Amino acid sequence: xxxxxxxxxxxxxxxxxxxxxxxxxxxxxxxxxxxxxxxxxxxxxxxxxxxxxxxxxxxxxxxxxxxxxxxxxxxxxxxxxxxxxxxxxxxxxxxxxxxxxxxxxxxxxxxxxxxxx
Amino acid sequence: xxxxxxxxxxxxxxxxxxxxxxxxxxxxxxxxxxxxxxxxxxxxxxxxxxxxxxxxxxxxxxxxxxxxxxxxxxxxxxxxxxxxxxxxxxxxxxxxxxxxxxxxxxxxxxxxx
Numbered sequence: 574x575x576x577x578x579x580x581x582x583x584x585x586x587x588x589x590x591x592x593x594x595x596x597x598x599x600x601x602x603x604x605x606x607x608x609x610x611x612x613x614x615x616x617x618x619x620x621x622x623x624x625x626x627x628x629x630x631x632x633x634x635x636x637x638x639x640x641x642x643x644x645x646x647x648x649x650x651x652x653x654x655x656x657x658x659x660x661x662x663x664x665x666x667x668x669x670x671x672x673x674x675x676x677x678x679x680x681x682x683x684x685x686x687x688x689x690x
Numbered sequence: 691x692x693x694x695x696x697x698x699x700x701x702x703x704x705x706x707x708x709x710x711x712x713x714x715x716x717x718x719x720x721x722x723x724x725x726x727x728x729x730x731x732x733x734x735x736x737x738x739x740x741x742x743x744x745x746x747x748x749x750x751x752x753x754x755x756x757x758x759x760x761x762x763x764x765x766x767x768x769x770x771x772x773x774x775x776x777x778x779x780x781x782x783x784x785x786x787x788x789x790x791x792x793x794x795x796x797x798x799x800x801x802x803x
Contacts, residue, residue, distance in 0.1 A: 575733070604789055615777055615793025616734065629790065664733050668789070677724040677783055679791060681733025 575599075577682035579665050585688045586655055593651045594685045598667030605648050606679060607640055608664040609633065616664055622648060655689045662686050694778045699798040708765045710797050712778030715759050723754060723761045726777045728796070734777060738763070765799075773801045 576599040586592050598605045604623050608616035619638070620630045624645040634640075637655075642648040652659055663686075666679040695713040702708045714723070722741050726734040738745055740752040740761070751764040765772055775796040 575735070577733075606789060606791075608791075613795070615775075615796050616791075618790035618792065621789045623789075631790075666733065676736070677722060677739055677779070677781070677791065678736040681735065683731070684733055686731075 575680040575682065577665060577667055577680050579663075579682040579685050581685055582683060583686050583688075585690065587690050588657060589654055591651065591653045592655060592687065593649055594663055594665075594687075596648045596650070596665030596682060598647070598665070599669075599680055600646075602667035602669045602680070603645070604668045605642055606666040606668075607648070607650050608666065610662040610664055610684070611660075619650075652687075655687075657689045660687055660689045694780055694794050696776075696778050696794065696797045698795065699800070701800050701802065702768055703802050704769055705767050708768050708772070708799060708801075710763045710765075710776055710778075710799070711760055712763070712780075713760045714778070714780045717758050717780055718782075720782045721780050722783060723752065723758075724779045724781075724791075725750070725752065725763050726779065726791075726793070728775045728777065730774075734793070737776075768799075768801045770801050770803060772799065774799060 578597045580595045606621040607619040610616040619634050620640050622642040637653045640650045662684040664684045666681045668679045724739040725737045727737050728734040738750050738752045745752045753762045775798050777793050777796040
């Protein structure tokens with residue numbers, strides 16, 4: 574257990590439905606990241622926050638995807654009008670941005686596995 | 691960010707030392723080499739990071755030659771629980787470059803009894 578939790582762990586939905594995932598990072602971590610991982614591939618970066626500000630979004634994040642971190646603590650990732658191609662594991666990670674840190678260490682949650690039927 | 695190349699899969703037996711090599715010919719001066727481990731149905735976990743020469747921690751060792759165009763992750767005396775996917779990442783420290791980690795396909799290590 575890394576201290577990063579995600580809810581739900583599994584989600585099955587029908588094409589066209591909206592889904593929302595939640596991530597609770599390690600409490601003192603100011604950076605929060607979302608990644609997507611499909612079978613046999615490494616995680617792909619989607620977006621990240623520093624505190625409540627969303628600082629970068631990948632081109633993978635289409636208009637149907639939106640992420641928020643309203644109070645700089647937990648974050649939500651919403652997918653609207655889901656498509657079968659959205660089926661994947663959605664991973665959340667957190668880290669503490671300190672200029673003196675030498676480690677590229679992000680702490681990952683267990684992920685939310687989304688299946689779109 | 692530097693592209694990495696690593697074997698798709700490797701097999702080993704319990705008690706053996708496993709060395710996974712990663713090639714990164716276009717590594718930049720400010721790039722670090724970082725390895726993550728991922729078990730099935732879990733998120734990746736940081737193992738080790740280095741810039742040059744050798745780094746060792748309680749889990750693994752990382753060997754980086756002088757030209758830094760490759761690196762080798764060494765796992766001493768593996769056990770069945772070391773069966774996982776191992777990712778080699780090359781890039782600047784995340785607090786400099788904005789945070790994202792760029793993962794390749796990784797190396798799937800299978801440890802057999």
